[in-house]
Amino acid sequence: MPLLHVTVLVPFLLALLIALMTRRAPTLHRGWLVIPGPLALFIYFLTRIPVVRGGDAGYDTISWIPSLGIDLVFHLDGLSLLFTLLITGMGTLVVIYSIYYLDRRKEELTPFYIYLLLFMGAMLGVVLSDNLMVLYGFWELTSVSSFLLIAFWHRRQKSRYGAQKSMLITVFGGLAMFAGFLMLYVMTGTFSIREIWSEVGDISGHMLFIPAMLLILLGAFTKSAQFPFHIWLPDAMEAPTPVSAYLHSATMVKAGLYLVARFSPIFAGQHEWFWIVSGVGLITLIYGSIQAMKQTDLKALLAYSTISQLGLIMGLLGMGSAAAFYTGEESVFYTAATTAALFHLINHAIFKGSLFMVVGIVDHETNTRDLRKLGGLISLMPVTFTLAMIGSFSMAGLPPFAGFLSKEMFFTAVLNIRQLDIFSIPALFTLFPLIAWIASIFTFAYSMILVFNTFFGKYQPEKLDKKPHEAPFGLLLPPLLLAVLSLVFGFIPNILSDSLIIPAMNAIHPIMQLAEPFEVNIHFWHGWTPEVWMTLGVVVLGIVVYRLYGRWSIVDKEWGRNLTLNDVYDGGIRLVEQLSRRLTGAYMTGSMRHYLMYIFSFLIVAIGGTMLYTDGITLGTSDYAPISFFEVIVVAVMLTGALAIPFTRSRIAAILFTGMVGYMVTLLFVLFRAPDLALTQMIVEVVSVALFLLCFRHLPKLKREPVKLRSRLPKLLISIGIGITMTLVALAALGSSPFESISSYYVENSYTLGGGKNIVNVLLVDFRGFDTMFEITVLGVASLAIYSMIKLQLEAGNSTGVVKSALRDNKPRFARSNDVLLQSVAQVAFVIIITFSLYLFFAGHNHPGGGFIGALMASAALVLLSIAFGTEMVEKVLPINYRKLIAVGILLAFLTGVGSFLFGVPFLSQAFGYFQLPLMGTTELTTAMLFDLGVYLAVIGVTMNIIFTIGRDN
Template identity: 60%
Template sequence: MLHGVILLPFVAAAIVPLFYKLFRRIHTGWFVLPVPLLAFVYFILSMPTIREGEAIQSTVSWIPSLGVDITAYLDGLGLLFSLLITGIGTLVVIYSIYYLSKEKEAIHRFYMYLLLFMGAMLGVVLSDNLIVLYGFWELTSLSSFLLIAFWYNRDHSRYGALKSMLITVFGGFAMLTGFILLYTMTGTFSIREIIDLAPTLPGQDMFVPAMILVLLGAFTKSAQFPFHIWLPDAMEAPTPVSAYLHSATMVKAGLYVVARFSAIFAGDALWFWIVSLTGLVTLLWGSYTAVRHTDLKAILAYSTISQLGLIMCLFGLGSASFYTGGADIALYTAAIMTAVFHLINHATFKGALFMVVGIVDHETGTRDIRKLGGLMAFMPVTFTFALIGTLSMAGLPPFNGFLSKEMFFTALLSVAEMDFFSVQSWSILFPVVAWVASVFTFIYSLIILLKTFTGRFPKEELGEPPHEASLGLLIPPGILALLVIVFGLFPNLLTHSLIEPAMQAILPTLDNVEAKHISMWHGFVPELWMTIGVAVAGILLYLTLKRWQRLYSYFPGSLSFSRVYDFLLKGSQRFSRIITDTYMTGSLRHYMIYIFVFLVLVGGYFLTRINPFERHGEVVFAEVSIYEVILTIVLLIAAIAVPLAKSRMAAIVLVGAVGYMVTLFFIIFRAPDLALTQMIVETVSVALFLLCFYHLPKLQKEKSSRGMRIFKLIVSGSVGLLVTLIALAVSNHQMFDSISNYFVEESYRSAGGKNIVNVILVDFRGFDTFLEIMVLGAASLAIYALIKVRDRTPHERKEER
């Protein structure tokens, strides 16, 4: 059943174009909607099984000789991500039905890409095999590239799509290398089997490289500093894509990998520091940078980067659970619980906000906060959803973001109690940086809410006031806003049903992993005073925003990692152009020289390595008849005469003579079928060459230096010598047992034919022959088409187009 759920989006993606063509009056989204909805219902029904500590598993054998099986494994962590993928996917499909016009947009392509992405994400979070996980991982990069570039006629869309794919695919290749190192150390591609062997891995030479490579993949996908630069440019995608990929699913794939592989690497101090500090830096940089932007989606993009850094930092802090091995374990598992809880909360309030921004853009035609204002009076429902989402993101009660932010502060304050990894000397850094980042989070939350919905409506900028969005656009963000409130007021609805099973899946080697009770009020604890300080400082800084915002012109100023990316990309293009122009001269002679020099070097090296001329016994040569001697002499004379020919016609005739001499050799060696084939090929080739070369100008004597002529002579002589040595080596050296005996024995018994050559071509290599015929058929059709096109006048060809 699990495989069916993963396969369902792919099957639907294949059918979408057909449905779009047959039912043009119906929006294709209505056909797509049941796919995520059915998958979501299936995962909801699986929750009781997972809550009992059991896992659902299904295996399909794929490449057993390499240990690569398509094993789908659903545990608490996989269930959490699957519910996010399918649940928010359902809302995004509903939203896109009303957001994208079926008359103006190629919606069949949109839904096909969206389903491909959905299936790929399900494959990532449900795969137990490393190679299968990697395959789905790269498919998410490819499908997201297609979604970001959906409006491919826009330069920014193409730029953002290319940027996201280059960075995430680079991380994917790094992660694949890490997976291979893990396989080398453990001998298995199964994640659960590797987790069982995890205690034996630290100390091995490949352990740290494997860790860093896996983290590279996770950091690039989850937009961690400094790989975060692709996410803001990806906002050129349609808003449903941003709400789905860049708030709830794709960017959280890296978090999934960190959570899943914590059981393998988290006992190491290097993992703790890399994950924690990278998350902390990303949290601060994302929130700080968000305040400088004026585009609503850009603000939300950097907000997403910041929130992803927050969750990543929590996973890093929670990795201390594996080091302590039971001592004060609740102190560190609380960080894992907070990460899981905030992962859910972020998907709800950020998904709602992206949809709200999409509504604002849809109704006003702009996302620039400098051109917006006063929309609260005209779009009260949208404003309500924005109010809920921004206050939750800012960490204010009674919304779910307040709860997870308080728990985040608790986890950071607990760092001071760690007495390992040399943490105590740096313990003050964590809560201070987090508090500063939270202040900037509060500021950009106020910017989104107040500059868009309050103040004076700029009629001179936007014209007539907008109206409230349609019900179809309001339902998806309304559901997410409702969940923000429900999970804020009743957070323990998720504690034992979803959060605790996810924690147990992240910490499979630890016993008694339990989620603590979540409550809104803990008394006047330091976390509460930190929240009050965030609100006070955030309001003051927002009110004085114009006075200190010039800070951004100094830091970061013109400095940007996007500039580094652009420099490297353009530099690599220039370097590639220089290298390509060096050898792509347009001369066929030069290309042949490159090929022949490479052949001589590689072939010569191979011959020296295997030493094929070392005799292992007496070599018996067959007798040479007078006919063979005569044919050989004639063949050599014809071959030598080819480069000395004064005209193309003479050269073609001499080449044909060489081919016909080979035909006579086949006759002498009693291979009539090969002789017939060779004769037909030579005849057709000579005829075609004569027809083609007849219309070319006469041969001109090549103007080249004496040194170049000598070099060409050496190359040609080397090729001839190499081929001669290979021919001699073949008769004297065998690296493998000959397959000829098998054909001799089985030709008549298995295929019923006495002509061994025919049996090989028709039976043993029937598919090869079939494909060769297809190639010849395709070439014949192409030639026929070219002839027909040439016969038509330009006017007739234009009319056909």
Template identity: 55%
Template sequence: MSLVLLIFLPIIAALFIPLLFKKVGQIHTGWFVLLVPAALFIYYSTLLPSIAEGGNRVSELQWIPSLDIAFIAYIDGLSLLFSLLITGIGALVVLYSIFYLDKYREQLHNFYVYLLMFMTAMLGVVQSDHLISLYLFWELTSISSFLLIGYWYTRDRSRFGALKSMIITVFGGLMMLGGFVLLGIMGNTYSIRELISQAPELVGHDFFVWALVLILLGAFTKSAQFPFYIWLPDAMEAPTPVSAYLHSATMVKAGLYLVARFTPIFAASGTWVWLVTGIGLFTMLWGSFFALKQKDLKGILAFSTVSQLGLIMSLLGVSAAGFHVENATEIALNYAGFAAIFHLINHAVFKGSLFMIAGIVDHETGTRDIRKLGGLMSLMPISFTVAMIGAFSMAGLPPFGGFLSKEMFLTGMVALTEFDLFSMDVWGILFPVIAWIGSVFTFIYSFYFVFHTFAGKHKPEELPKPAHEAPKGMLISPVFLAILAVVIFFIPNIVGEWLVKPAVAAIQPFMYDSPSDVHVHVAAWHGYITPELWMTIGIFAVGGLMFWTLRKWQHQYERFPNTLNSLYDKGMFLSDTGANRFSRLYMTGFIRSYLVYMFSFLIIIVLGTFVLNDAFAIDMNNLAPVGLYEIVIMLALLGSTVTILFSKSRLTAIIALGAVGYSVALFFVIFRAPDLALTQLVIETISVALFLLAFYHLPQISRKEERMRFRFGNAVIAVGVGVTMTLVALAAHSGKALPSISEFYKETVYTEAGGGNIVNVILVDYRGFDTLFEIGVLGIAGIGIITLIKLRLTKKEGQHENK
């Protein structure tokens, strides 16, 4: 089966969702949608054995062959891992949504269409080997996520969050496209695989750093890195299934995928290592610190997601440092790439379950405000257990998968202090320090989420509705993910062999030739004391103490304003009001004003181009001689035109306008184009008649209107347009690079087209489609006129009946 067609399978299935929604009756539409991600997950799972051995799969579908643009689906260890996350978590989210979204109150056909559209977009991103098709799918994720975040479009916050996410991520996408174009110029190809093979030659190119920075802007905006993270908290206005899918396992991971995929190309640059590691680590610290300021459950999870994404991003940066160390496979840097992928899996598992639990709490209590919650442990025991497992895994506690990847994260950060890379011997100590502080706050917000929600005193008077455990169906998905969080702790090396090592080999081909070369053994205890072990003990001790005293110092967060959000909001407000004021300057409502703008720019642009390119070469030798008849008709035409300008009577102006048209018709007669002359005469006659009919119903011209003021500016523009177009015509005639097409018409009109009248043949044969479309336009205009007449008649009949 073609891998490209599998990418488009969800969006193809989406075409049938509206039909199913109307026909299935009492059955929830989600049950049919569930089949799509489940089937894809099963298929991609069958590829695991061959990919784990270092194999890959490629499938191609031509799109625009002339531009060398195609849909190329390429599956290696990295893209297969993401494909399994997209379809596996997607299936669990659809199952969860079946019980979360009411089939009678919600517009499920819209929801599942958007969800399947997003699934196709993400599969396209992680499997595309062509830069242009990758960008196409990248922007499709922004569009579909905009629709999903704004699903409850009647809410102001939903619309605001959707727009905010789209503006920021589309900005990053456009920057990324610029980087892709530069890469294509540098490598003379848009194939990612070919660019990776050319990586050593690309490093010295003048565009290399520019391409690097532009691509990172795309990755940082999509994966909510500082300072672009501000869209993610506002995106929490989406339904919880959307949050669980987009913001834990898929959309926000797209930026991580992009960094991982392009690491083999840019790893040779110290700029890449510093930017990815530094910004990722700072984002981790920033997100973990401000998570404790939030009072909304999904707000806490949003900032925790920012923090965890920063953690993974920093590990990807450290993995690139291995390019610069000869014995990287033998030292601690070896763990960085493995830890990044391993934690990416753990994060999808525990964060997906936590988002679902936040949705369950909201669904069953009517609020997500953590200040109103508490004491739910006995009322919602299953939800509490799942929340505890997910939160403890996020905090890095054993026996959960997050503990293992967190230890490897600390190992990678400590390893940076050992190498003289890009001045890391001086500044490298900051990386483990920042990582430790961020991990302390991660510990605190994890406990804050679960215990302030489920422990403490129950406050039923503050809840919109009585709290109770969720339906069994709604608990299936989060319980399954919670079980995975525990299972991964006990079988980390099985997960490593089948999923992590093939992905690491794809990220670090400069270190590993195949997955079997990735010699990383994961264990909760390696039998000896390490610096990261002491760091972990310190995290638990300091984090536990700070959580115990949280109520004493949490109020200090009131001193920290939301500066970045405020800057964004003010910027949007100023741009909106500024654009409104500016548009009012030129949007006067008068057509004459718009004509002035258009003609002015026409003169400036065309004459400016003439001047810059020295295009005033005019050759008068090939022009036909001007005879007496042409001069007489031209004088008549000019006289009619001037009469229109200075006429004080509408009737005189209409007659003069008709005289202009008839003068042009006489030119056609002289130049032996009788058909054109006949057409012109018919059009002018009809136009004059219609003008007279329309102007008959207008009010009488007042004395004030009879005196037309001379407008010098309008006169200059009018003369300028005339001179400009005359110069264009003369220059075009004088600078012909190719023979006139009229010679071709004269040679073939009879032999090829079988006609004797050259004008008719041109209109019907050579420009047949043009004529057809013109007829279509006239037909549409006629239908519109008939419709307006009927509406007017219907309105009059209704008014008559009312009387």
């Protein structure tokens, strides 16, 4: 079985390793630690070429959420193999390039490589996933990680703007694509792409088929910067050059092309697919080539050239879909467009990656990318010039480079498309070769601009910040290897035919391969064909355009200067911000009372209205157990405490009354024979009372002023309304549930399936482990948010020596007692409570207790010790960073769940068994204990982080 899930996991594990090695190897560039990962993956995927070429598509399935049809299914066929090689191969070269481009003394390299590895793992997940939901998850992760990479130099306003713009546009497209995936699921009942293929004949007439197609194309167009969604790509050039070379030439922008190719077997038989994909592609091609001519920044020129080339490949994929309208030899006639798309996709990654790196070298050695300041660099940077010439000439489509061959195949495809006779307007197809030819002229021209305006002409040292010189070998090596590949694939193109292009063709046209195997034979010379004459025309007119472009007003003019697509985007963002600011300002008054009134009012209307207009709801009062005298007393005391809170004039008294209510609830749990709930409630009350006291000690003295009944009446009505509503909900849940109680299932299976006699704990760590893991994650995030918020507030609004010292030393100054009796009792009580906490943790699976309760008990002990002796004493006894403890706990719980995959069972599946241990004899061991340990550590970290953060003196 291929280890595809391991290949996807490797970049994420490597990112984690880099993060943990923040303070290790201070003299070593982080890039050297990263290189082995992508290089090993590249070599592994190279070894899969013979297997995939032989028709053995690799599958790797890991059960995840089988009840929803969402599993981690990874599939390696010809198309995904081609993209994995691009992702890992270019990734390796980009890491080498970044080692010499980014100075470890000036840049934060650890975050850079973490973001880069996250992106690499996400891209591998996109191209290997067979499950639509998993593909979507990785798809959005590419948007998030690319956002972080583009904004790497976040102190620059342009970097932040470009990152935000790229994320908003691509995430918008991703959400549209997600809706399209859901429509496919509604039509087919499966999330598997391969299973959807088999049902195309049954769903092609469905009313959701075309909307699903349009939404999926929206996701593809936004990611691959197709017109009019291309506007994010030029602004993304604010990223470091290694990022541009990786994301915007070889990987991220190719994700949309991958999506179109992957879904061609589903939608290619639709006329709408042909017209939209090929039409948008050709429009993007001509638009991008014209815009590239206007640029004076080298990276901006490459950005628009990338847009143009992506449009070319997109158009070819659209034209290749015409093969679905025919059978036999006619269909093969039109698959030539798909062949050209795949070959040019490879060539584009090679020459554009090389050119981005060359531009980075020029910027690195001259401190500018402005063509108006450059010129005459050929004598100072001859190797860089040679690399720029190879890349640019390949992009221009000149022999003997590989770009010439794929450009000739492009011309062949647009000429072939004129033969289509299935549409009512065949004359329209004459526009295809015309657009392709004009765009190629501009492509030739801007390729010459890039080379000759940078390296020839007048040398202008007065406009440069530093004297240029040839780049070091480390910077030259990656573009040099790519330039060599451009030559090799130009002279020997058929080494790609059988190894990569034909297997990818079989993946894009899986039905056609059954009739007749594909044959791809790429040659330099086919005689004096129309394609050759088109190329000669491109060269002649391209030279003319290059010589005249500076004085050609049609090219240089800013069309639509007052209303560009960027203006529409910026105006839309401003409008949304203004509307949201007004709307939010209308109800966000800063008053917690108001916010609670909104929430409770909504609950009353939503829940009360639902109950009122729902048939069959009964309160079932006849099924209740009799009420005992002790329960009446406890409820009476609880109500007395609750009613006293609004009338007390002291916050301390209000806290004590609140605690009294909580302890009465604890007593109720005891009377109802619920020891786990009673323990939890009791310890929560202890910790929360301490927390309230710490919060309120910083507040001014409570002053209750007379309030008019008119202002109190709404609050009174809402209070009564929410009380009545929740009471009715509780009664209706007992009397009107349409489902059979699940409690009997837990009673019968908690021991046989979970290995525990304590049903409550088995529920938390086994049956509903997902809930528990998400709960501790939310608690951890909230705790860190509290810490960050208070720390920022103290830094901004306090300048006393105590606070500065506390922040510098990261040691909270906790309120402490000088009571000798309390200190003496605390020493003994601490040991007892901690021992009891450990007992609760170890015994919790079969007796009252568990990780959550044990952690709260341990936190209560630490709070007691802190109050008695101060925080310094606690830090000496337990020198723990509680924020890191939160992370360790959550990570341990998560890894326990991931460990299930090793045994081929769903995430968070638990196992138990009985073992003979020395001295202990027959002992039950369960994996749930590791999960519970994660809960134990996370809850201690959360509780103590909040307590110590709020307990700081200010």
